[in-house]
Amino acid sequence: MLVSTQAKYIQSLGHKKFRDADGVFVAEGPKIVLELIQSDNCRLVQCFATTEWLRANEMNLKGKEDLVVEVNEKELERISTLVTPNQVLGVFTKPVFINKPSDENLVLLLDTIQDPGNLGTILRTADWFGVRLVVASRDSADAFNPKVVQSAMGSLIRVQMLYTDLEEYIRANPGFPVFASSLEGEDLSDNLAVTKGILLLGNESRGISESLEKLAAKRIRIPRYGSAESLNVAVAAGILLSRMVGINQN
Amino acid sequence: MLVSTQAKYIQSLGHKKFRDADGVFVAEGPKIVLELIQSDNCRLVQCFATTEWLRANEMNLKGKEDLVVEVNEKELERISTLVTPNQVLGVFTKPVFINKPSDENLVLLLDTIQDPGNLGTILRTADWFGVRLVVASRDSADAFNPKVVQSAMGSLIRVQMLYTDLEEYIRANPGFPVFASSLEGEDLSDNLAVTKGILLLGNESRGISESLEKLAAKRIRIPRYGSAESLNVAVAAGILLSRMVGINQN
Numbered sequence: 032m033l034v035s036t037q038a039k040y041i042q043s044l045g046h047k048k049f050r051d052a053d054g055v056f057v058a059e060g061p062k063i064v065l066e067l068i069q070s071d072n073c074r075l076v077q078c079f080a081t082t083e084w085l086r087a088n089e090m091n092l093k094g095k096e097d098l099v100v101e102v103n104e105k106e107l108e109r110i111s112t113l114v115t116p117n118q119v120l121g122v123f124t125k126p127v128f129i130n131k132p133s134d135e136n137l138v139l140l141l142d143t144i145q146d147p148g149n150l151g152t153i154l155r156t157a158d159w160f161g162v163r164l165v166v167a168s169r170d171s172a173d174a175f176n177p178k179v180v181q182s183a184m185g186s187l188i189r190v191q192m193l194y195t196d197l198e199e200y201i202r203a204n205p206g207f208p209v210f211a212s213s214l215e216g217e218d219l220s221d222n223l224a225v226t227k228g229i230l231l232l233g234n235e236s237r238g239i240s241e242s243l244e245k246l247a248a249k250r251i252r253i254p255r256y257g258s259a260e261s262l263n264v265a266v267a268a269g270i271l272l273s274r275m276v277g278i279n280q281n
Numbered sequence: 282m283l284v285s286t287q288a289k290y291i292q293s294l295g296h297k298k299f300r301d302a303d304g305v306f307v308a309e310g311p312k313i314v315l316e317l318i319q320s321d322n323c324r325l326v327q328c329f330a331t332t333e334w335l336r337a338n339e340m341n342l343k344g345k346e347d348l349v350v351e352v353n354e355k356e357l358e359r360i361s362t363l364v365t366p367n368q369v370l371g372v373f374t375k376p377v378f379i380n381k382p383s384d385e386n387l388v389l390l391l392d393t394i395q396d397p398g399n400l401g402t403i404l405r406t407a408d409w410f411g412v413r414l415v416v417a418s419r420d421s422a423d424a425f426n427p428k429v430v431q432s433a434m435g436s437l438i439r440v441q442m443l444y445t446d447l448e449e450y451i452r453a454n455p456g457f458p459v460f461a462s463s464l465e466g467e468d469l470s471d472n473l474a475v476t477k478g479i480l481l482l483g484n485e486s487r488g489i490s491e492s493l494e495k496l497a498a499k500r501i502r503i504p505r506y507g508s509a510e511s512l513n514v515a516v517a518a519g520i521l522l523s524r525m526v527g528i529n530q531n
Contacts, residue, residue: 148398152513161506186509256411256526259436262519263402269516270523276506 033106056175080119151182152265158186208248216250283356306425401432402515408436458498466500
């Protein structure tokens with residue numbers, strides 16, 4: 032049974048301030064919750080689930096029984112941020128990454144990505160292509176915003192996110208040429224596979240800020256054959272990463 | 282001033298049934314509304330806008346003054362489906378396409394794409410790559426759902442959408458080899474540029490239905506270098522289209 036203080040606590044975790052204070056975040060739905068429970072990278076703090084889900088996942092909860100609260104559909108609805116609540120909601124500690132950021136060869140830089148759905152999809156895409164570090168400007172969406180968590184689909188615990196000043200980051204990593212995605216760039220060619228580099232993506236409507244774009248070694252544009260004014264930033268990330276990680280070397 | 286019957290009418294257009302009955306749809310925000318007003322492909326039925334927007338767009342509304350209703354922020358909020366209402370909301374007739382579907386060489390087929398945001402992003406991506414026909418299964422999201430309209434960003438009036446039985450569509454177009462995006466497919470190579478073909482994409486969680494996948498000439502997979510279980514369907518569409526439209530031929 033859900034008690035009122037629990038419901039209030041879960042609701043408070045919709046705000047970054049409260050997530051940061053306790054170092055935790057919320058994930059929902061059977062697939063992602065199970066993936067996080069089984070991960071070594073984060074720890075289950077509490078889990079609110081329907082009888083149905085608990086029955087199906089008894090084995091996966093061995094030794095964690097104390098952390099489980101059985102709830103009915105109505106109670107789940109009360110704490111869920113989903114339009115259609117989906118069996119289970121878990122509170123987890125934020126992931127801890129062992130790799131040093133400096134170990135990575137291909138890094139994604141995000142300048143003011145404000146839509147949480149876009150940020151989550153970018154993390155998922157980075158994870159697919161083996162990019163393990165995403166560095167975002169401080170005014171980007173928070174990685175543990177519930178909408179980011181849902182659209183990242185578990186990639187959140189595999190892709191490390193840092194929030195920092197992007198100009199400083201670029202200057203501190205002179206060995207990494209910056210490839211900036213820009214509508215004014217050169218058309219993308221086949222020869223983009225890099226051994227070390229940074230892919231820089233800009234804000235959904237304003238693009239990359241001028242001062243950052245100046246630091247780019249190359250500005251690249253995905254060739255346009257039709258009439259759309261721009262591509263969604265997560266789609267652009269996917270197309271560019273699919274080139275940079277060396278599909279063309281096959 | 283917004284009258285109650287107008288507000289109720291706009292709200293009713295959130296439902297497909299009412300959009301279909303009148304052959305109209307709703308778009309919001311200065312950028313997309315202006316683009317639709319200036320398009321030859323659809324016609325403004327009515328427009329609800331703040332004083333600020335009306336002042337800035339006097340020239341663009343020449344001859345259409347009768348269709349304009351001035352509203353305040355509170356009234357706009359009442360009819361808007363956006364979290365943050367954005368200056369203007371327009372009701373437009375659905376676009377009319379002159380090209381025959383059979384004139385197209387590269388067609389996108391969508392099997393049960395149910396998330397409106399994904400569908401809108403796919404339309405925008407198709408438009409970028411010059412694909413002018415998207416054929417969707419009847420259980421896919423409606424192209425004129427407000428969320429599709431907002432994420433398609435004007436591509437809706439340039440990309441024609443048909444809803445039909447996909448098996449029948451494929452059988453009726455034997456000259457078009459079907460490339461199916463599938464996690465079990467062959468790794469994507471450089472040589473995917475086609476002169477005539479269909480790109481088939483499947484449902485967000487279940488993929489392409491078995492009976493459809495059987496009709497594919499080739500199953501293709503975007504090579505994975507990391508650990509994400511799958512890619513977002515709009516991101517996959519972008520990566521595959523960027524290959525199929527012949528970037529590699531440059």
